Amino acid sequence: MGKYFFLIIILFSSFCLSQSSDSINYYRSLSKKAGLTNLQKISYAKKAIQLSKKTDIDSTILNSNKILSYLYIIDQQFEGLKTINYENLGLAKKLKDTVSIANANFNLGYYYYEQQKVDSAYQFYFEAVKLYDKLKDYKNLSAVLLNMANIQEAERDYIGAQNNVIKAINIVDRLPVNDYNLDTLWSLYNLIGIISGELQEFDNSLNYHFKAINTANKLKDNYFLKIYSNINIASTYRKKTEYDLAINKYHEILDEHKLLNEDPSTYVYTINDLAYSMFLRGKDPNAKIEKLYRKAFKISDSIADKNMKMAIGLNFSEYFKSINALDSSSYYVDIAYKLGKELKHNKTILKALFLKSNIETGTESKQHLFEYIKLNDSLLLAERSIRNKFMKIDFETEEIKQENKQMSRQRLWLIMTSIGLLLTLFFLYIIKTQREKNKELQLERQQQEANEEIYNLMLSQQDKIDEARSLEKNRISKDIHDGILGKLFGVRLSLDSLNLSTTPEATSKRSNYITELKNIEDEIRKVSHELNTDFIQQSGYLDIVKALIETQMTAYNIKYTFNADEAINWDSLNNKIKIHVYRILQETMQNTFKHAKATKVDISFKLSDDLLTLNITDNGEGFDLQKSRKGIGLKNIESRIKEINGKLNIQTEKNKGTTISIIVPTFNN
Numbered sequence: 176m177g178k179y180f181f182l183i184i185i186l187f188s189s190f191c192l193s194q195s196s197d198s199i200n201y202y203r204s205l206s207k208k209a210g211l212t213n214l215q216k217i218s219y220a221k222k223a224i225q226l227s228k229k230t231d232i233d234s235t236i237l238n239s240n241k242i243l244s245y246l247y248i249i250d251q252q253f254e255g256l257k258t259i260n261y262e263n264l265g266l267a268k269k270l271k272d273t274v275s276i277a278n279a280n281f282n283l284g285y286y287y288y289e290q291q292k293v294d295s296a297y298q299f300y301f302e303a304v305k306l307y308d309k310l311k312d313y314k315n316l317s318a319v320l321l322n323m324a325n326i327q328e329a330e331r332d333y334i335g336a337q338n339n340v341i342k343a344i345n346i347v348d349r350l351p352v353n354d355y356n357l358d359t360l361w362s363l364y365n366l367i368g369i370i371s372g373e374l375q376e377f378d379n380s381l382n383y384h385f386k387a388i389n390t391a392n393k394l395k396d397n398y399f400l401k402i403y404s405n406i407n408i409a410s411t412y413r414k415k416t417e418y419d420l421a422i423n424k425y426h427e428i429l430d431e432h433k434l435l436n437e438d439p440s441t442y443v444y445t446i447n448d449l450a451y452s453m454f455l456r457g458k459d460p461n462a463k464i465e466k467l468y469r470k471a472f473k474i475s476d477s478i479a480d481k482n483m484k485m486a487i488g489l490n491f492s493e494y495f496k497s498i499n500a501l502d503s504s505s506y507y508v509d510i511a512y513k514l515g516k517e518l519k520h521n522k523t524i525l526k527a528l529f530l531k532s533n534i535e536t537g538t539e540s541k542q543h544l545f546e547y548i549k550l551n552d553s554l555l556l557a558e559r560s561i562r563n564k565f566m567k568i569d570f571e572t573e574e575i576k577q578e579n580k581q582m583s584r585q586r587l588w589l590i591m592t593s594i595g596l597l598l599t600l601f602f603l604y605i606i607k608t609q610r611e612k613n614k615e616l617q618l619e620r621q622q623q624e625a626n627e628e629i630y631n632l633m634l635s636q637q638d639k640i641d642e643a644r645s646l647e648k649n650r651i652s653k654d655i656h657d658g659i660l661g662k663l664f665g666v667r668l669s670l671d672s673l674n675l676s677t678t679p680e681a682t683s684k685r686s687n688y689i690t691e692l693k694n695i696e697d698e699i700r701k702v703s704h705e706l707n708t709d710f711i712q713q714s715g716y717l718d719i720v721k722a723l724i725e726t727q728m729t730a731y732n733i734k735y736t737f738n739a740d741e742a743i744n745w746d747s748l749n750n751k752i753k754i755h756v757y758r759i760l761q762e763t764m765q766n767t768f769k770h771a772k773a774t775k776v777d778i779s780f781k782l783s784d785d786l787l788t789l790n791i792t793d794n795g796e797g798f799d800l801q802k803s804r805k806g807i808g809l810k811n812i813e814s815r816i817k818e819i820n821g822k823l824n825i826q827t828e829k830n831k832g833t834t835i836s837i838i839v840p841t842f843n844n
Contacts, residue, residue, distance in 0.1 A: 821840070
């Protein structure tokens with residue numbers, strides 16, 4: 176019953192989760208549905224978040240939050256954007272989701288930028304840059320670098336802005352050519368053109384603005400991009416004091432008749448800059464310049480563009496001051512000053528104060544000049560502080576990079592050192608192994624030479640034996656032919672002559688001849704016994720063994736003693752025992768040199784109760800019988816002893832030498 180209840184609970188939970196997931200996906204899809212207002216989409220996204228939080232699954236909540244974050248950006252709901260992205264940042268860090276961490280930093284940077292908290296914006300953007308770089312997300316990386324450069328340019332950190340723009344351009348150049356990347360590239364060229372102008376690098380500025388136009392030409396919807404680039408080109412010509420080129424470019428822009436309807440603010444900006452360029456050129460009629468200013472001011476007022484009204488007010492004031500119309504100059508500068516205060520546009524306030532100090536006289540002029548100096552100092556201090564913050568962020572990151580590089584170098588050196596040590600050890604091992612192999616080869620060569628000498632000795636000994644046997648056979652043949660056969664022939668003739676006589680004397684002679692025949696029989700038996708007995712008894716095998724020991728010990732440079740029991744009848748041993756004993760002795764002496772490293776060896780053969788005992792004692796290093804593995808040599812010895820029904824006894828101790836005893840029965844082999 177309990178099992179079934181548990182199964183029901185699992186099935187019910189799975190069903191609930193499935194239903195919840197379906198509902199979440201439903202509201203998510205509604206939040207992206209075309210045709211709905213942004214507020215409706217936000218409402219559906221919030222419902223998806225509510226359901227997601229009931230699941231208590233962080234990844235589900237995060238995915239729903241991302242949709243709402245995007246909608247907040249579209250609807251410019253900045254406080255909501257801030258709240259949701261701080262929540263997303265916490266969830267993403269918990270999930271170790273690097274992509275989501277980068278996106279949350281990007282969005283928070285955008286929030287603080289819109290709130291004009293540029294230091295916080297720069298910090299969040301900077302964090303996003305590091306993560307996008309790590310992720311190799313070059314599309315977002317270039318976009319964030321562009322935003323950072325915009326902040327730096329606004330705060331007059333032109334070098335820092337220029338560096339970030341160049342980085343971004345190099346990144347975008349490697350990306351696929353599409354509208355998004357081309358639009359980003361246009362913004363980068365446009366910005367670096369503006370920065371170059373502020374740095375009075377006017378030729379570079381023009382070059383970048385022309386590159387921006389070339390980039391815009393690759394886009395389908397490029398009308399406004401080209402207008403903005405041409406305005407910046409005209410502005411650069413003006414700063415370069417090439418007023419004719421600037422004025423011609425402004426006229427070219429204003430010839431675009433749809434500009435007034437499509438973008439009245441840009442139209443007003445162009446008229447204002449045209450009038451200002453004509454004013455600076457100094458050869459155009461004042462009436463013409465004034466007409467342009469009034470037209471620009473009227474349009475900006477009609478479209479309620481405070482920024483343009485503020486900019487025109489400054490320029491118009493400067494114009495009236497130049498013709499000594501101080502009341503009009505004061506009127507327009509006051510408008511610019513008030514709008515600057517309202518919009519918190521410090522540059523306009525600063526310029527307005529300076530104009531006011533020049534327009535007015537006496538105490539008021541001094542007061543405006545004092546305010547100008549005070550504000551200018553505070554702005555310079557603020558700009559320096561912001562730039563220092565930017566530099567600090569960059570420096571700390573650069574410091575981390577340097578530390579990482581240092582660590583990388585240290586790791587590289589450590590790896591190289593380790594590899595070097597390993598290679599050294601490897602080469603030492605190869606050298607040692609090669610030396611051991613050379614030593615073994617030398618030993619094998621010495622062994623081969625010793626075996627060849629033994630073989631030659633055996634052949635020589637065999638030749639001597641064969642020669643002796645041949646001489647002995649010839650001797651016996653002569654003895655039989657000259658002695659025994661002669662005697663037999665004489666006895667046979669005498670017996671033939673006595674066969675016809677029966678006298679006592681003949682009988683006595685026959686008896687003597689019979690005795691002589693017995694003697695001849697004994698002599699033949701003696702010769703037969705001599706032929707059946709090895710004439711070199713006890714000399715052949717023992718000589719071979721002695722030759723083996725002497726040759727091996729001389730080759731190994733080992734002192735030795737050799738004793739053999741005289742009671743041993745080597746001829747009574749069959750060849751099988753002799754061969755195996757010879758090979759065992761050979762293998763044991765080799766091991767004594769190779770492993771025991773002995774300087775003295777005692778070898779002896781003893782016979783007791785039909786048991787042949789071979790003892791080999793050395794003064795070498797010895798070994799631990801329990802721990803030592805049996806090598807091929809020892810296994811061969813044991814195999815040979817087994818073949819001849821013998822026994823092996825090893826007595827050894829570390830650093831106290833070794834005694835090997837081999838006991839072989841002689842009666843059953």
